[in-house]
Amino acid sequence: MSRYENDLLLIPGPTPMPPAVLRALSEPAYGHRTPQFSKNLESVTVRLREVFGTDGDVITLTASGTGGMEAAIANVHSPGDKILVVEIGAFGQRWAEISERYGLDVTTLGFEWGTAADPVAVDEALASSGAKSIAFTHNETSTGVTNPTKAILEVANKHGALSIIDAISGLMASELPMDAWGADIVVGGSQKAFAIPPGLAFVGMSERAWKATETATCPTFYFDLPAMRKSLGKWTTAYTGATTLVRALDVALDLLLTDGLEACIAAHHNRASAVRAAVKAMNLRLFPDERVASDSVTAVLPPEGIEPDAMRKDLGKRFGIHLAGGQKSLQGRIFRIAHLGVIEPYQILGALACLEITLRAHGHGGFELGAGVAAAQAYFEGYQG
The missing domain is CATH 3.90.1150.10 (Aspartate Aminotransferase, domain 1)
Incomplete structure (x- = not known):
């Protein structure tokens, strides 16, 4: 510095964090099993649904965005499942790395860095690979490129493939209405357009994605999304919630969604x-x-x-x-x-x-x-x- x-x-x-967020972060800590935390968690969850463009649940995890990506892969797959990874930069590569770690059968469709994915090529790759799912990046920060997400989702839904999207740097900065576009899993992160520190990941899930968790056998413990969903129904978290970050997020969403x-x-x-x-x-x-x-x-x-x-x-x-x-x-x-x-x-x-x-x-x-x-x-x- x-x-x-x-x-x-x-x-x-x-x-950068606005003064109101910095003030919220400087307030005394409070417990994660308190009415105050439940109030903050409910408030941010309701508005995260607005940000994600979904009527479904958005889970808040204490993790970086990569933790959200790992949770997205692990909770809906079994070892050996076929997945198509669309890669236009460094963070597209991360989808492949996570998937390989969980024993998935990965096909990578790569494009020259600095270009966006071609939906026609994605269509052909899904047809030839028979993939159960497709993972890609909505906004690739390593190259400064935004993918044609709506068109890719249309192709994915045509093939019945479960769609998994890294929208960590794209949410609130570019259009991605989850339900309207038919996305299954969308991952966000707190340190991007949300204007608070790193430490929270957000995972929005469609009902089809939740259904996939019922038969998935990849191991999870901390990243058990169904357990987190059950806790969210009581406006609490399965494990220790990041109370100060959730409070800061509540303040940040007030500012960001004013208009x-x-x-x-x-x-x-x-x-x-x-x-x-x-x-x-x-x-x-x-x-x-x-x-x-x-x-x-x-x-x-x-x-x-x-x-x-x-x-x-x-x-x-x-x-x-x-x-x-x-x-x-x-x-x-x-x-x-x-x-x-x-x-x-x-x-x-x-x-x-x-x-x-x-x-x-x-x-x-x-x-x-x-x-x-x-x-x-x-x-x-x-x-x-």
Whole structure:
């Protein structure tokens, strides 16, 4: 971290936390078997159903998003079950790794990083593999790409395949109405658009998914979703609940849903659009095709001769602004600007100004100082949200 006490995290999690959330986190701890916790758990569960777009149960786990992914795989499968994993980046690969660990018969359908999945290819792979289920990423933060989730779900439902979606970085930032689109399992995480610390995972389940738990034989203990569902019926948790995080989530949802879910999604789109306009005005190129670019995080190719990780390090040290680097095969090849959660336009504009200074200090002279900021300003000027 820099010398600043309040650095700005423009990384795809953890994300900046608003003052009201920080105040909630600083309040005294309370018990997980108390009326207060039951009240908070009920409040967040009702609103998580709104976020997920489902009338069904959404389970809150004390775990990271990966814990939610593991729970999703383990609770609806038996060893040897066939699963199709659609992979467009690092987190798509994680679905395959978890599935293999549980002894599933995994077929991976991979696409070039920086592109989205092709529903036609998914259709063909489901037909040829005979997979019981399909797992994929709604929004791939490693590449800055959003998948055509609705189209993939249409294909999955055509084949009767159980659909399992990593929406950890996409929920509240892009559209994914679970019931309307026919999704079976959707996984979320607290440290993304929800604007609270890491530590909670959310798993929304369709009735078809709950039915699948009745015959699944993969072992579970802590991640036993039917046991968690039974406890949720009493507004409690099967094991120790993360009381302070649930209280903070209650406060965060108040803020994020003040104007409704559609407004929250629109705000993410507009921040992303402003950042993309700025990136192009700085004479930089997006890593993905802009038609599939994520509204959660913008992946950028550095100018020739500029080492992105060194540039990011200097940006953090000099200005207290932190961007993300590339992952796995993209390490040292891209940098990423996240715009998740509660981030105001003035923070975006300030970060872009500091990024311009840092890029020029590292030798990128292919733009006029202020060009990126001006492009983002022009976008925000036309957006009244």
